[in-house]
Amino acid sequence: MRSGRKGSGSCVVPALVAWLLLDAAGVVQAKNFEDVRCKCICPPYRNITGHIYNRNVSQKDCNCLHVVEPMPVPGHDVEAYCLLCECKYEERSSNTIKVTIIIYLSVVGALLLYMLFLLLVEPLIRKHDAYTQPLHNEEDSEEMRPPADSAQAKGNTVLERVEGAQQRWKKQVQEQRKTVFDRHKMLS
Incomplete structure (x- = not known):
């Protein structure tokens, strides 16, 4: 419950700051520009x-x-x-422009806060996988993981599905590297 309140309050702060800045800029420029x-x-x-x-x-x-x-x-x-x-x-409507900019800045601020949250929490929630090791040479790229049963491969959580997709991507990259290095050896 506390994290929900903290997240919603953190979105209000950038919006409030943006509103104050735009309001101050509007007062200064009110003499020069009208609607x-x-x-x-x-x-x-x-x-x-x-x-x-x-x-x-x-x-x-x-x-x-x-x-x-x-x-x-x-x-x-x-x-x-x-x-x-x-x-x-x-x-033109200065108020509509201000509200639009505030909404935009609030969304960007919320996304930045979410990114920081993920960067801080990801190491804590990510379980250490013994099968994921950095690949040192071409021979290691042949076997990244032993075959898993169908229930485990399905993935129950979003994090498991993302990790599975990440592993498939890493395997594809390793295969592409191996292909490129093999072609390079054939040409030289």
Whole structure:
């Protein structure tokens, strides 16, 4: 029971830290960025380089005349310049972005804590297997384990199944190494 409480509490800590950091960053940047804006992209016009203008205006005022300040062209070229500009009204939800990032960081934090837990607990729960020895030469790779009966090969727990798959993988790697070394000997 205690480990269940500890695991759920440990997920809350990264979420709380992330929330505080994002909230502090939001307060600092609140003056610079808002959830609505009008963005006008103006291409080069005569001797004026292209530029992107952002301004917090209402959707009805989202046009070149209200957003582009200071106007880079003289009064008689304003209409021609504004026809080239493409203005778009954009909305976003800062709170949704914050919540999404907090959830993401919480999941990553929980996975990291789970990985640390497995790294610490695995040596304790993994039983020492007398048949699994490091293979020193090619002759040892022929026999990794003696044949087991069908009940034992089935594997009752997830850990046993994972260990069985790991042993099969190690055997395949050893067979591939032997094949490569045999081919190498034939070529040399």
